[in-house]
Amino acid sequence: MAISFNNALGMQEAVLTTRAHRAGVLANNLANVNTPGFKARDIDFKQTLDRKMGGGNTLSTLSTHNAHFGFNNGSNMGAERLYRASMQPSVDGNTVDEQIEHAEFMKNTIEFQAAFTFLNSKFKSLTKAIKGQ
Numbered sequence: 001m002a003i004s005f006n007n008a009l010g011m012q013e014a015v016l017t018t019r020a021h022r023a024g025v026l027a028n029n030l031a032n033v034n035t036p037g038f039k040a041r042d043i044d045f046k047q048t049l050d051r052k053m054g055g056g057n058t059l060s061t062l063s064t065h066n067a068h069f070g071f072n073n074g075s076n077m078g079a080e081r082l083y084r085a086s087m088q089p090s091v092d093g094n095t096v097d098e099q100i101e102h103a104e105f106m107k108n109t110i111e112f113q114a115a116f117t118f119l120n121s122k123f124k125s126l127t128k129a130i131k132g133q
Contacts, residue, residue, distance in 0.1 A: 012119040014052040018045060019112040025081060026105040029096050036092035040084040040101065047080070 022043050032038040086095035 009119065009122055011049070011053055012115060012122065014049055015115045016112065016119065018043075018048050018052060019108060019115060021048075022108050023105065023112065026101055026108060029084075029101045030098065030105065033094070033096045033098050033101070036094060038094045038096060040086070040096040041081040042084050042104070043081055 022045060025041055025043055029038075029040045029042075084095060084100075087097055087100065089095070
């Protein structure tokens with residue numbers, strides 16, 4: 001009898017890849033904290049995960065002419081990058097608040113580690129089931 005990892009592990013792969021993508025977006029914000037005119041970005045984790053899992057409201061477009069371009073929102077992995085509202089505007093137009101970005105990055109890291117721990121426990125359970133323990 002074959003084991004279906006998709007059924008056994010559920011959505012953990014999508015959770016981990018979405019968390020990793022969000023970590024990259026937040027790290028980019030932190031790297032550009034002193035870049036004039038840089039706008040802080042983030043992704044909506046729940047919305048992105050819903051898209052990856054095939055549920056939720058997905059944006060679809062209808063082309064009415066052959067010369068029309070296809071829709072591409074410039075995002076990666078189905079994640080729409082949203083602009084973060086600035087709590088304190090900067091003179092140079094940069095909207096990155098270093099403390100908020102650090103807090104969001106750490107929160108995302110903790111949630112990534114929790115998802116990874118959950119995935120690890122799933123693999124341990126599968127191993128025990130295969131060995132018959």
